[in-house]
Amino acid sequence: MPDIKHFDPDTTLDQVVRLFWQRGAEVTGIADVVQATGLSRSSLYATFGGKSQLQAAALGRYRERQSRPVFEALAADTRGVPAIAAFFERLVAARCSGEHARWGCLVTNTHATASGGLPEIREILDRHHDALRAAMRAALEVARTKGQLRAGLKLGDAAEALTLQAYAVNLRSRAGAEAAVLLAGVRAVLDGFTTTEERR
Numbered sequence: 001m002p003d004i005k006h007f008d009p010d011t012t013l014d015q016v017v018r019l020f021w022q023r024g025a026e027v028t029g030i031a032d033v034v035q036a037t038g039l040s041r042s043s044l045y046a047t048f049g050g051k052s053q054l055q056a057a058a059l060g061r062y063r064e065r066q067s068r069p070v071f072e073a074l075a076a077d078t079r080g081v082p083a084i085a086a087f088f089e090r091l092v093a094a095r096c097s098g099e100h101a102r103w104g105c106l107v108t109n110t111h112a113t114a115s116g117g118l119p120e121i122r123e124i125l126d127r128h129h130d131a132l133r134a135a136m137r138a139a140l141e142v143a144r145t146k147g148q149l150r151a152g153l154k155l156g157d158a159a160e161a162l163t164l165q166a167y168a169v170n171l172r173s174r175a176g177a178e179a180a181v182l183l184a185g186v187r188a189v190l191d192g193f194t195t196t197e198e199r200r
Contacts, residue, residue, distance in 0.1 A: 009047050012037050017058045017065075021106040025055045026113045055110075056120040062106040063128050075135040080143030081194055084136065084162065088186040091166060095173035096182070104174030108167045129163060136162040140193075150195055158193050165189050 019028055019036050030051060034041055048054040070087070077083035094100065107128045115121050137159035143149050149158075169182050 007037075007039060007043070012039065012044075012047070013057055013061050016054060017062050017106065020055065020058050021062065021100070021109070022103050024109060024113070025058070025106075025115060052115070052118050052120065055115060056118070056124060059106060059110060059121060059124045063124060066105075067107065067128055068131065071131050071135040075138040077139060078142055080139060080146045081148045081190060083139045083142070085186070085190060087139075088166070088169065089183065091169055092173070092179050092182045092186075095170060096177075096179040102174055102176065105167075105170035108170035109174070111167065112171065132166060133159045133163045143194075148194055150193065153193055161189065 015037050016033060019033065023032070030041060030044065033039075033044060033054070037044070044054065048057055070090075074083060074087050077086075079086075095104065096102070107125060110116055110121060111125060116125055137155055140149065140153075140155045140158055140162075144153075144155065165186060169186070172182060173179075
């Protein structure tokens with residue numbers, strides 16, 4: 001008789017996201033997932049596949065639920081540089097306080113591990129990076145139309161730099177960096193992009 005699922009895969013995946021995000025997927029074994037979800041190994045494997053497939057599913061869920069809404073909001077914001085500054089202020093606040101304080105970002109954490117080399121995971125990491133960079137580019141384009149950026153700034157390079165700055169905030173916050181230090185670093189980067197008038 002075929003095995004019948006007596007659990008909600010979506011709820012289980014949310015539990016796995018939380019587990020991998022807080023502890024790190026690299027150091028979390030299937031036995032830990034079994035304990036956290038209350039499911040058997042056979043149920044996990046039958047539903048999600050092996051560890052790498054489960055990690056990819058969790059990473060995809062995180063990207064959809066945690067990252068995409070924030071990126072879309074940034075891309076739609078019409079303030080220019082203030083929109084980018086607000087993005088980083090919210091990011092630092094989320095990383096340094098509240099429910100997920102010092103957890104970092106599941107995507108950024110995965111970039112820093114060997115799992116990032118797995119094709120199914122690398123694809124998600126690349127899509128996440130491209131989406132964040134595109135949102136930064138959109139905000140910078142608005143900033144240029146408002147005269148907020150210094151002359152000659154290459155928007156593609158600046159968007160990449162801001163994307164990398166977001167990763168740095170995620171990693172350093174997980175390591176215990178103070179919010180004020182992280183925000184000062186962000187401000188220094190933005191000051192290098194903006195006009196003198198915009199910094200006043």
